[in-house]
Structures are given as C-alpha cells and as structure tokens.
Amino acid sequence: MEYKVDALVLRTADYGESDKMLTLFSLQQGKISAAAKGVRKAGAKLRFAAQPFCFAEYVLAQKGERRTVVSAANTDGFYALREDIGKFYAAASLAGVCDAILLDGIVNEELFLRAANALREMCEGDEAEALISFLIKALELSGYMLDLAGCAECGAVLEGRVYFDIAGGCFYCADCARGAGVSESTMQVLRKCAGEEYDADKVTGDGKARALKLLNAYLRAKTETRVKSLEEYLDLLNGEMPRAAGN
Numbered sequence: 001m002e003y004k005v006d007a008l009v010l011r012t013a014d015y016g017e018s019d020k021m022l023t024l025f026s027l028q029q030g031k032i033s034a035a036a037k038g039v040r041k042a043g044a045k046l047r048f049a050a051q052p053f054c055f056a057e058y059v060l061a062q063k064g065e066r067r068t069v070v071s072a073a074n075t076d077g078f079y080a081l082r083e084d085i086g087k088f089y090a091a092a093s094l095a096g097v098c099d100a101i102l103l104d105g106i107v108n109e110e111l112f113l114r115a116a117n118a119l120r121e122m123c124e125g126d127e128a129e130a131l132i133s134f135l136i137k138a139l140e141l142s143g144y145m146l147d148l149a150g151c152a153e154c155g156a157v158l159e160g161r162v163y164f165d166i167a168g169g170c171f172y173c174a175d176c177a178r179g180a181g182v183s184e185s186t187m188q189v190l191r192k193c194a195g196e197e198y199d200a201d202k203v204t205g206d207g208k209a210r211a212l213k214l215l216n217a218y219l220r221a222k223t224e225t226r227v228k229s230l231e232e233y234l235d236l237l238n239g240e241m242p243r244a245a246g247n
C-alpha cells in the first residue's frame with residue numbers, strides 16, 4: 001500500500017550500509033517512522049528528504065508496521081537553519097520537543113502547523129522568540145497551559161519581580177510569592193511570545209535565555225522527559241559551545 005503524507009523530519013538515525021531511519025511528524029498520521037534507503041550515498045536523489053527539519057510530501061510504502069520512503073517532494077528545506085548555529089539549535093530544540101511530547105501515531109494537526117510555521121519564523125527572524133512561542137503553545141496543547149494573565153492567588157497584574165510555581169504552572173505576585181523567582185525580563189519575554197501585551201524595553205537576550213530555561217524546567221517537570229537539544233541550545237545562549245549536533 002502506498003500513500004502520501006506531509007511531514008517534518010524530527011530525527012534521523014543511520015543504519016545499514018547507506019540507509020537512514022527517519023522519525024517523521026506527519027500532518028495526517030502524527031509521529032511515524034520510515035526507512036529511507038540509500039540516502040547516505042553521494043548524489044542520492046532522496047538525500048534532502050532525510051535531513052533534519054526537512055518539510056516534504058513523502059510517498060510511503062507500507063507493509064505491516066514497516067514504512068519505506070518511495071519518493072518525496074520538497075515543501076521547504078528551511079536551509080537558513082543549517083547556516084547559523086543558533087538557528088540550527090533552536091530548530092533542533094523544536095524537533096526534540098515534538099519528539100518528546102508526541103505519542104506514536106496520534107494525529108495533532110495544530111501542533112504540526114505550529115511547528116512548520118515556527119521553523120519558517122526561525123529562518124526569517126528571531127529564532128529564540130519563535131522557539132519560546134512554539135513551546136508555550138506546545139505545552140498548552142499538551143494540557144499544560146501557562147497562565148500569564150495575573151497572580152494565581154490574588155489576581156494582581158504580574159509586574160516587577162514575580163514567582164513561578166512549577167508544579168501548578170502558575171505565576172504569583174511578590175506579595176503572594178510561591179515558587180521560584182522570575183525576573184522582569186523573563187516575564188516580558190514570555191508575555192511577548194504568548195501574544196500578550198508587553199514592555200518592549202524589557203525584552204532582552206538574557207530574558208529570552210531565562211524564559212527558555214523556565215519552559216525547559218516546566219516541560220521536564222510535566223512530561224518527565226529531557227530534551228537534549230533544548231539543553232544544548234540553552235548552553236549556547238549562555239555562551240558555552242554545545243557538543244557537535246547529532247545527525
């Protein structure tokens with residue numbers, strides 16, 4: 001049986017002489033794996049379709065549980081992500097988050113469309129902000145909404161120093177203080193990336209790194225999974241060189 005899916009490559013692993021096993025996030029079938037034969041040979045026609053973050057229409061042949069890529073038509077290779085180390089790690093983080101929160105074969109159209117849009121935004125603009133926006137949405141779609149509207153106790157506007165309770169996913173004002181302290185710039189970055197009103201003067205590079213650290217900790221606490229690429233991207237934002245990327 002052959003059929004078409006629109007899919008993003010989340011992960012690849014070498015196997016055999018020249019083959020790769022792809023973990024795909026497909027619009028129609030959710031997370032699936034498919035073998036790509038011969039794609040490590042120089043000049044292989046489907047080489048592009050076995051690269052991380054490739055977005056293509058794949059024709060798959062299925063026999064039992066096994067799928068093989070028959071052909072692929074490139075939708076967007078997101079090439080800018082391969083030319084900049086920050087963009088590369090931001091995109092790898094997005095792929096890692098999708099891989100961590102998706103269950104095999106469960107369709108999630110909204111997350112798929114958000115992921116494709118976020119990769120496009122990373123190519124064209126600020127990759128850290130695109131990743132933060134995506135993470136907030138991905139967490140919400142997984143049932144872990146971040147409530148940025150006000151203090152979870154008294155409803156006060158979240159200004160100045162605030163607190164984040166990781167267990168509840170709620171923020172508290174300085175008077176109701178519960179959880180770990182969150183800087184003003186972290187809060188303003190989160191508000192901006194969640195599409196809420198924010199103070200542009202307080203959106204800083206440091207705030208973006210801290211916002212990602214908070215989201216990473218929240219994701220780990222809620223899903224009990226570690227996204228290695230996200231931790232590597234955090235290292236990079238903190239001025240440390242991450243070890244060579246996989247793939």
Ligand SMILES: [Zn+2]
Binds near residue numbers: 156172173176
């Ligand atoms: Zn309060």
